[in-house]
Amino acid sequence: MNYIGSKHSIIDFIWESIIDVVGDKKNYSFCDIFAGTGVVGRYFKSYGYDIIANDNQYYSYVINKHFIENNDNITFSKLRSIGIDNVFIYLNSLDNYKGFIYNNYTSEGTRDSDISRMYFTENNAIKIDSIRNQIEVWYKDKLINDNEYYYLITCLLEAADRVANTASVYEAFLKNMKKSAQIDLDLRELPILINKNTNNKVYMEDCNELIKHISGDILYMDPPYNERKYNTNYHILETIAYGDNPDIKGIAGVRCDDSRSKYNSRKNAIIAFEDLIKNAKFKYIFLSYNDEGIMSIGDIEKIMKKYGTYSRYEKNHKRYKANKSKGGMRRTTVEYLHVLIKDLEV
Numbered sequence: 001m002n003y004i005g006s007k008h009s010i011i012d013f014i015w016e017s018i019i020d021v022v023g024d025k026k027n028y029s030f031c032d033i034f035a036g037t038g039v040v041g042r043y044f045k046s047y048g049y050d051i052i053a054n055d056n057q058y059y060s061y062v063i064n065k066h067f068i069e070n071n072d073n074i075t076f077s078k079l080r081s082i083g084i085d086n087v088f089i090y091l092n093s094l095d096n097y098k099g100f101i102y103n104n105y106t107s108e109g110t111r112d113s114d115i116s117r118m119y120f121t122e123n124n125a126i127k128i129d130s131i132r133n134q135i136e137v138w139y140k141d142k143l144i145n146d147n148e149y150y151y152l153i154t155c156l157l158e159a160a161d162r163v164a165n166t167a168s169v170y171e172a173f174l175k176n177m178k179k180s181a182q183i184d185l186d187l188r189e190l191p192i193l194i195n196k197n198t199n200n201k202v203y204m205e206d207c208n209e210l211i212k213h214i215s216g217d218i219l220y221m222d223p224p225y226n227e228r229k230y231n232t233n234y235h236i237l238e239t240i241a242y243g244d245n246p247d248i249k250g251i252a253g254v255r256c257d258d259s260r261s262k263y264n265s266r267k268n269a270i271i272a273f274e275d276l277i278k279n280a281k282f283k284y285i286f287l288s289y290n291d292e293g294i295m296s297i298g299d300i301e302k303i304m305k306k307y308g309t310y311s312r313y314e315k316n317h318k319r320y321k322a323n324k325s326k327g328g329m330r331r332t333t334v335e336y337l338h339v340l341i342k343d344l345e346v
């Protein structure tokens with residue numbers, strides 16, 4: 001998934017820098033408190049660390065419930081009537097339900113309303129609605145367990161995202177159906193990260209609340225860098241994850257959720273960031289941030305230095321572009337990994 005701020009492309013830099021500070025301590029716990037797609041937690045899980053993952057968006061919670069908490073094979077043992085090996089074939093064949101996605105995010109479904117939206121083809125929207133509906137029916141009928149439920153929804157989120165008619169985020173749809181959006185949605189099996197030595201837990205909380213109730217060895221923080229709101233940019237993934245019928249508004253049909261992360265404005269971010277550091281019961285604290293973020297490098301250094309020994313790693317990074325046609329922007333940014341070895345007595 002092409003996610004704003006994803007650390008997929010710089011995971012080696014993050015891993016190597018953290019190991020450089022901490023040493024390769026596989027018995028350590030690692031908390032990814034702004035987990036997003038969960039790539040950072042997944043990486044550490046694969047090396048045997050116990051993971052705590054958290055994000056305040058439900059789609060992220062679902063994705064992390066699968067990649068971080070699922071730690072065994074998915075068997076679909078109660079779906080014998082379909083045939084355990086045929087679950088994906090069965091789900092891919094469904095095209096019987098015109099639900100919320102069809103009615104609100106296709107040009108056919110919105111034909112009679114004031115705003116016509118073109119996020120998915122008719123066919124793909126019907127598949128998304130039908131598959132999401134079937135997952136819920138199986139779950140309510142206790143034919144799939146929690147692990148299977150989160151696994152299947154994660155597969156659907158990834159499949160829907162591949163055929164979305166957007167420039168990658170959902171705050172706008174494209175005027176013409178792009179090629180990848182015209183391909184039939186294909187629900188694919190995703191990897192299951194099995195590391196039986198790990199003990200992993202996923203939360204969906206505000207990080208400043210959660211931090212008061214957890215403790216561990218390594219805290220990794222990757223907050224939003226700017227004003228862009230994740231709930232607006234990924235609103236359709238949120239709706240697919242919940243499978244609900246929310247009130248929506250505007251041309252993009254975003255969920256009526258005006259909440260804004262404290263990390264989306266400089267003034268609030270500085271206060272929230274210091275609060276997070278102050279309450280963290282973790283010895284090793286790392287912050288990913290770039291040179292264009294709303295908190296300056298000076299803001300961050302000043303706060304972190306109050307609580308222990310501070311240092312910093314950096315790397316040039318290719319810019320994330322939601323809209324590739326926009327010119328005039330710098331091609332690279334500097335990605336920092338700020339380090340605090342916390343004096344837990346302070």
Ligand SMILES: C[S@@+](CC[C@H](N)C(=O)[O-])C[C@H]1O[C@@H](n2cnc3c(N)ncnc32)[C@H](O)[C@@H]1O
Pocket residue numbers: 003004005006007008033034035036037038039040054055056057060205206207208222223224225230261262263
């Ligand atoms: C830069 S992204 C993280 C990207 C992630 N490291 C990855 O590689 O996919 C920031 C994440 O912080 C989450 N977030 C924003 N404010 C939050 C808060 N107050 N508490 C918890 N999560 C928050 C957003 O939903 C978003 O997923």
